[in-house]
Amino acid sequence: MSIDTAQGVLGDATIGELEAGLRGTVVRPGDASYDEARAVWNAAHDKHPALIVRCAGTADVIRAVEFARSQDLLVAVRGGAHSIAGFSTCDGGMVIDLSPMKGAVVDPVRRRVVAQAGMTWGDLDHETQAFGLAVTGGLVSSTGISGFTLGGGVGWLVRRHGLASDNLTGAEVVTADGRVVHADAREHPELFWALRGGGGNFGVVTSLEYELHPVGPQVLAGLIVYPLAQARQVITRWRELIGRMPDGLTTLLNLTTAPPVPFLPEEVHGTRVVVLAGMYAGAPADGEEAVGPLRRLGTPIADIMGPMPYTGMQSLLDPLWTAGAHNYFTSAFIEPSDAAIDALLRRHLTTPSPSSELHLHQLGGAFGRVPAEATAFSQRQASVLCNVIARSPEASGFDRLVAWARETREEIAEHGQGTMYVNFTGDAAEDKVRASYPSAVHERLVRVKDAYDPTNMFRLNQNIRPSGTS
Template sequence: MSRTLGERLGSKVVVPQDELYEEKRKVWNGAINRYPNAIVLCQSEADVVAAVQYANEQAMSIAIKGGGHHVAGTGVCDDGLMIDLSEMRKVKVDEKRKVAIVQGGATLGDVDKETQKYGLATPTGTVSETGIAGLALGGGLGYLRGKYGLTCDNLVGARVVTANGIVRHVSADEHADLFWAIRGGGGNFGVVTSFEFQLHEVGPEVLGIDVMYDYKDAKRIFTKAQQFLNDAPDEVSFNLTAMELPPAPFLPEFLHHKKVVAVSGMYAGDPKEGEEIVQPIREWAVPIVDQTGVMSYVELQSKLDVLVENNIPVYGTSLYFSELNEETVDVLMEKLDHAPVPTVLSQLWALHGQMNRVPESETPFSVRDASFVLLLDAMAMPGMDEDVIEQWIHSIYTDLLPYSHRNASYLNGIGTIESATKATYAANYDRLVGIKKKYDPKNLFRHNHNVNPND
């Protein structure tokens, strides 16, 4: 098998006998342990085409690794072919059109670093090492969501290698059905070798929100957050993170093992104007630490990197909520108070503004009317029982499901659960199935939140 592929791609093919194989099959989540038949280290679109054509001929399933940061480890598969785009990271800015042309293996940090040279940005996420491809294809929530929408909302074109190995440039005017599908439909429809993102004037300095409160005030903070969100201007986006701080050297000793609620975010406008607008956020309770202030956009975008270590086993889940009412908060806090490990990140991201004005049918990303999304991750440090952690994460999902917004989840933050996939795509699912049948009838691209062509 690998010889034929090797003839086409030479040393770019890594097989289980090769020294590089163990390193290259790994993804960000250390809980994922899968063994593909071969890995292709793509350096060009032509490499991707050759790999996909081979997989199609052999009826092999395909896993696509961009940044490899999905909690479900969708970038790697057992058996099958793993297409690794991590060497394709170029970012080019068309200043005249205010568009960034971004290769499929680029990280958010790669994008921000280049676009900020021009005082421009496109909405991305909040951890700079995340791959832009998976983020954009699954939605893309970040600090610009209120002002400029999701990452997928700012996608204006792309180059896609579909299951038959054909390259298609997609946009609103070319292969419009495929263009619609990749703006939230995940990696179901092909390998995106490059993206074109609309850019906006942001930075180079912005007002970053960074306040830390005592966990004992969590209930009050959640209530205040909902009240603030009801009238929040588009320029403000914020996330609430409940966690126990690690005994890390970058933290003062009095914060070691301290349970806190951290509020992080930004004001996407004139920092001076923003100070007064974000002031209430700094007064939801008595802060332990308040580092809110003007900083570079690139610094803000990488500030949370320290919380997301590489190769640690992580178990995660996600649900949307129409509002943070008392019942929902009580259930969540009861679960957090009985967490089996201290290494839990429980994030509630406030949702409003431009991202919620996009009609539900305009992109596959259909959840446009929730006010918060929960992203909860538990990390299994050495010596911890992973089965217990996984069961606890599942119990959070099942216990909070009755309080959730139409049983929907942010698919970039949850395992590949079929019921969650269908509930989240909702009325858009059938349309996605039709497009899947057209471009990937054999379901080669199935290591994802799968849209089954046979549904």
């Protein structure tokens, strides 16, 4: 059966030739598994690719890249399929699906892990925690390791051990011309620099090597919930604390609506609240003194901060962030001044759905000590990252939520330098990419793009346009 693509028609014999060169499989429209295979985490993006190549290993990725180049196909690369902006899929092109590639080799002596790019953070934490080791991972365990890392990667270990990308020590990459290169501090060092914050612009990353750190298996972590009436006091006191907290403690303030969970009184369900989430990365007993002030930001509605498995904290939010909802995330690096707090509270009072939220991620510590020129992720000055989240279980009314998120981001961004977190820009727009990087960093990224993807084959990302294209 021939397939229509955005560039023309692929005949059955041509597709058969592709399949014959794979250890994995090709899924096409009309196959029983097509709708399942094309689905991504964010239901706001309902695309119909012409081909989905489910890769079993690097050789399959090489074959897929060569085939896409020969047929001039639009290419989307999928790892965990969480891309908020929808880069994990496309209409009429090829999806290179890495999700079957879930192998990992942990070296507990060297404290290193080499992980295939289809792993999620739940997968990787399972492997590394067997040795009491971890690296900064996502706040939802179904998030893929690849896109998260390539865009930076903010998680519960960011103040103790830096971003996920700060802990990347090497990567295997299939470039646009089908070459396989290993990038690290010695081989392809400019590519290695660009991979740590420059996103998926430079090829298909098939495996990632991370430095690991002793973490867990038990940590002191959890949530403290405060009422809306105390929101200003809670945020202000939190602001006063964040500069003095030990690096082992990372916190996040969430201006949200209380979900119907058992640990909250029923009368609180559906009301606006402030949730303090945090984790102390050292021994739980050592963290009690550090988290004590967090319990006194106000009078808590609920306090479930205590010893728990590291993997428990890594998956604590999973029930609230299942696949199939419509999502739009955007962001701004800010300083939580009085005026910023005023703006945050105003916008919190206008959240248009119960699952639309404002997250204030505490930064600093190890994150802030990385020299700005060391990686492509160079926004190291701000003390807080504000993520603006619009989420709805249905498509109906979602446009209104997106408008709220964009308006909120513009107002909040006035209390920083106007910069964004590249993983949460919200839209695939050149001005959003420029707002994620200083000019000199963007120019350097363009030079790397020119060297490894001069025709912009890999453009479904927060795109760094090569200098020879328009």
